[in-house]
Each structure stands twice: as C-alpha cells, then as structure tokens.
Amino acid sequence: RDITLSVFDRLKGVCQLLQDHLDAYDWVGFYFANHEKKTLHLSAYVGEPTDHLTIPFGKGICGQVAESNDNFVVPDVKAQDNYIACSITVKAEIVVPIFINGKNIGQIDIDSKTINPFNEDDERFLEFACKEVANLLDGIEIDSLLLEE
Ligand code: SME
Numbered sequence: 516r517d518i519t520l521s522v523f524d525r526l527k528g529v530c531q532l533l534q535d536h537l538d539a540y541d542w543v544g545f546y547f548a549n550h551e552k553k554t555l556h557l558s559a560y561v562g563e564p565t566d567h568l569t570i571p572f573g574k575g576i577c578g579q580v581a582e583s584n585d586n587f588v589v590p591d592v593k594a595q596d597n598y599i600a601c602s603i604t605v606k607a608e609i610v611v612p613i614f615i616n617g618k619n620i621g622q623i624d625i626d627s628k629t630i631n632p633f634n635e636d637d638e639r640f641l642e643f644a645c646k647e648v649a650n651l652l653d654g655i656e657i658d659s660l661l662l663e664e
Contacts, residue, residue: 522651522652522655522659522660523558523559523659523660524559525651526545526558526559526648526651526660527559527560527561529543529559529644529647529648530543530544530545530559530560530561531543531561533625533644534561534562538629538632539607539627539628539629539632539633540625540627541562541604541605541625541626541627541628541629542560542561542562542563542565542601542602542605542624542625542626543560543561543562543623543624543625544557544558544559544560544561544562544565544623544624545557545558545559545560545613545621545622545623545624545648545660546558546570546577546621546622546624547620547621547657547660547661548572548581548619548620548621553571553572553573553581554569554570554571554572555569555570555571555572555577555578555581555621555622556568556569556661556662557569557661557662558621558660558661558662559660562626563601563602565601565602566601567599567601568662568663570599574597574599575597575598575599576589576595576597576598576599576608576610576624577599577610577622577624578597578599579597580610580611580612580619580622581612581619581622584612584614584619585612586609586610586611586612586638586641586642587608587609587610588609588633588637588638589607589608589609590607590630590631590633591606591607591630591631592605592606592607592608593606601626602626604628605626605627605628606627606628606629606630607626607627607629607630607631607632607633608624608625608626608627609624609625609627609633609637609638609641610622610623610624610625611623611638611641611642611644611645612645613645613648613649613652614645614649615649615652615653620649620652620657621657622645623641623644623645623648625641
C-alpha cells in the first residue's frame, strides 16, 4: 500500500495543521517566486478561495516580502496602503519568507479575522516551520506545486 503523500499534499497538510491548531490563523497558504518573471504564485492553501493566484513582486504584503526578504507583520491591514485585500473579513496578516541556500524562494502567508493577533512567538514559530518546508522542497521542481490561473 503506497501511502506516500505528494509534496503539494504535504504543504496543504502544513496549512491545515496551522489553521486547525492556531486560533487566529484563518487563511494559510504558500506563494512561490518566479524570479525571471518577478511574480509570486499561489500553491497549497486552506481557507476561502482567493482571486490572487499571481502577485507581482512589490505588490501587496506578499510582493513586498518577495523583495525585502524579511518577515512582514501587519497588525491592522487598514493601515497599509500597499495591501491586496483577499476578503473584507481579513483584519491582520503575517508573511514569512522561505529560503533555500540563502535564496528567497517563496513565503507562508497567514490572514486573520482578528485584529493584531501576531507576536514575535508567531514569527519565530513560522520561521521554524518555513525551514522545515525548505527542507521538504529542496530539489523539488517548484513549478509543479503551483495552482493554475
Ligand atoms: N493580502 C495579501 C494578498 C494575498 S491574500 O492575503 C491570500 C497581500 O497584500 O499581499
């Protein structure tokens, strides 16, 4: 009996675990970078479907993290002018980049319906999760993990 999960299914499992066990984590997903096109592309996620399957570098919270290589914690999305709204119910967001051999290859993106829910513990925990995900992805063809437009 082959019980091997695809990498996509394992990424989705990570999203599901985080959404199930962390109260304020309402939408959890992975975006991966195409460095030639300078775009981010949605991969596995849980939560409401989003129209934003592709995000240009620099646009929104996600696009800014593609360029800054740094965590971005948004306590209140209303206070951001460079923000892409996926749902009017979202109040806060956190994005943490994923690195393979020092290269920013994508990110985990979490939306919350609670205002100001994320602290430094979330950042440290998500950095750890992103390292585990990086190990899972090393050597994988990232294009095979992206959702179609
Ligand atoms: N809010 C994000 C867009 C992605 S959705 O949250 C799924 C942003 O501003 O980049």
